[in-house]
Amino acid sequence: MDIQKIRADFPILQTTVNGKPLVYFDNAASSQKPWKVIKAIEHYYTHLNSNVHRGVHTLSQQATGAFEESRRKIAAFINAAHDYEVIYTRGTTESINLVAHSYGKQFVHEGDEIIISSLEHHSNIVPWQMLCEEKKATLKVIPINEKGELLMDAFNAMLNEKVKLVAVNYISNSLGTINPVKEIIAAAHAFDIPVMLDAAQAVQHIPIDVQELDADFLAFSGHKMYGPTGIGILYGKEKWLNAMPPYQGGGEMIKTVSFEKTTYNDLPFKFEAGTPNIEASVCLGAAIDYINETGLENIRQYEHELLQYATEKLAEVEGIRFIGTADNKASVVSFVIGNIHPYDVGVILDKLGIAVRTGHHCTQPLMDIFAIPGTVRASFAFYNTKEEIDILVAAVKRAAAMLS
Structure with missing residues (x-):
């Protein structure tokens, strides 16, 4: 280089x-941020600015096209099987909270357990604490050694039929430790336990293939990978996203609304209520282009x-x-x-x-x-x-x- x-x-x-x-x-x-991203922001507001998915006029169609093209780039970047498995959020924190709320509401009950690690950012601790308090579940923590590495024997001993989710970071933001996430996922899947990866510190540094990892959920933020602030991604396997209730209610996430009942939209829109951060979503695609070029x-x-x-x-x-x-x-x-x-x-x-x-x-x-x-x-x-x-x-x- x-x-x-x-x-x-x-x-x-x-x-x-x-x-x-x-x-x-x-x-x-x-x-x-590189010039490529800065100029993409300027281009969006000077040539494309309009709401998405809601207009028949030219600007809306062009903005929608750029918005969805960025989603396809993101899906390719992490090798998601389908672009509708890529959900736009405000960042890693919201992505984790979305899973804690929606997956937790559907699948976590009194007496269940959730596993995190000692290396987690507060964003991958507090949502699970809140869920466990609400559901009367138990939060368990994988210990580390003096070098800042997970004790995998201790983790394996934690796995049982009570565990409903494992949520760990791919790379520690404090120590730089790269966790053995493929091993973690394989061990959890042996008990049919899904795994969520906080990849906020990983996607900009190392190649990630969610299918090869067999990750169930993966979250990251645009602003840590040379893109804008206020945009993040939640990847989720189709089977889990379809089984989870919406995180928020409002526009875009609906198929039909009456005063008696609402039916929800298909993926990914079921989890994207309201007007999204269109500019940042589009320009995250430009950041990914820059990373790929390098x-x-x-x-x-x-x-x-x-x-x-x-x-x-x-x-x-x-x-x-x-x-x-x-x-x-x-x-x-x-x-x-x-x-x-x-x-x-x-x-x-x-x-x-x-x-x-x-x-x-x-x-x-x-x-x-x-x-x-x-x-x-x-x-x-x-x-x-x-x-x-x-x-x-x-x-x-x-x-x-x-x-x-």
């Missing part, structure tokens, strides 16, 4: 912060190089402790330095033009396991460089000297 050419595609990377060239290492929170395997290999380089160079910092040292990791480095609070390190790095994330990263129970208030997290994308990592390492050393 021509990294400098790629960097030129992202205009924000040419800016300065606090008088320093921007070094953006907060990609796990939200990625930057090549996910190229991205994966290069980001792995960045991870290895950053881990090696940061290890030179006196007093550093890496949090999350799994054998199989994505491009995330989380660390603490002695007894220095991560927030203080982050403030100094920001003064030097470096954007990292500090805190518990919406994984507070995970931080409690490691007995820390949070970490400094540097998360890399394919537009980052080793030279930027050198700047980070020098800045971390400077921060450590100032705060020790």
Whole structure:
């Protein structure tokens, strides 16, 4: 890959912060946008802007065509069997809540169990806690080892006929751990238990084939994969989506309405009530085009190089402790330095033009396991460089000297 050419595609990377060239290492929170996506947003509003599925006029038909073409691109990107298995949502959080509400309403009852892991984002903890409280079900948590890897023997011991769903992340947003999701799915399916994958940190880094994985549900967000905010995807196997009641009521999700009874629309529209985020849906397709043009395997290999380089160079910092040292990791480095609070390190790095994330990263129970208030997290994308990592390492050393 021509990294400098790629960097030129992202205009924000040419800016300065606090008088320093921007070094953006907060990609796990939200990625930057290439010109292809920015121009797609402009094109939508200057040439296509209209509501979808509801008009016979030309603009509505063109907007509908672009909206559904994007759905087809997304389905192809994850190799869904049918494009109607792809549901537009506002993001990973809404996708998980949709499953918790609709699947939970239909299939979870008093005394049942749901399994999550110790590595989960709050968005894959709280909806299941709410469901379990409502249904008087039990939430069980897969433990981890000191490296931040799931203890698979413990997980296998949890599986039984009471378990109605397993919900785990593909890649940990805090530690970068890549979970053995294919093994998890196979083990759960041996008990006829469906599996939901939170892939918010995965789809932009590694190729995903939902059919090869045999995933039942998979969720991700556009803004973490170089697309707009406010758009996400829920993939669900047709058999589950057909069996689940609608998440919301309103326009689009109906076939017929009377004051006595409503019949619901077919997939995917049954789960897409109201006017959708049309612009973001269309422009997510542009982001996928950009990723495909670059090549996910190229991205994966290069980001792995960045991870290895950053881990090696940061290890030179006196007093550093890496949090999350799994054998199989994505491009995330989380660390603490002695007894220095991560927030203080982050403030100094920001003064030097470096954007990292500090805190518990919406994984507070995970931080409690490691007995820390949070970490400094540097998360890399394919537009980052080793030279930027050198700047980070020098800045971390400077921060450590100032705060020790």
